[in-house]
Amino acid sequence: MTRKLIPVLALASLAGIANAADIAAGKAKAAACAGCHGADGIAANPAYPNLAGQHAQYLVAAMQAYKTGARNHAVMKAMVGSLSDEDMENIAAYYESLKK
Numbered sequence: 001m002t003r004k005l006i007p008v009l010a011l012a013s014l015a016g017i018a019n020a021a022d023i024a025a026g027k028a029k030a031a032a033c034a035g036c037h038g039a040d041g042i043a044a045n046p047a048y049p050n051l052a053g054q055h056a057q058y059l060v061a062a063m064q065a066y067k068t069g070a071r072n073h074a075v076m077k078a079m080v081g082s083l084s085d086e087d088m089e090n091i092a093a094y095y096e097s098l099k100k
């Protein structure tokens, strides 16, 4: 019974991304990302993608994919490896809030 409930709860928490995210907490976590992606989410070096203004849902999906290896990139895998789902949602909400 409990086992069957877990995936349902995981989906429910994904659906809650927009409401639950904490932009201030995301900004604090994003300090580690600024060296490549820029302090305001605009990267100075074109080798690094801009994160400012991208949809939060997309950013979470990208971070999850790096973490699982579905999107293969050693540097990004290392960067998101220790982030929880909640951290990712907060970071994504922070970057979404920034101007492109």
Ligand code: HEC
Pocket: 029, 030, 032, 033, 034, 035, 036, 037, 047, 048, 049, 050, 051, 059, 062, 063, 071, 072, 073, 075, 076, 079, 080, 091
């Ligand atoms: C050492 C440089 C570096 C650091 C630090 C870094 N990234 Fe990245 N990031 C990259 C590179 C390079 C890519 C492009 C990788 C690829 O080709 O998929 C990328 C891609 C991404 C993407 C996908 C963007 C897109 O448009 O698809 C996201 C989201 C992202 N990074 C989030 C983060 C977060 C969050 C942090 C901090 C926890 C972080 N990155 C720290 C270098 C970095």
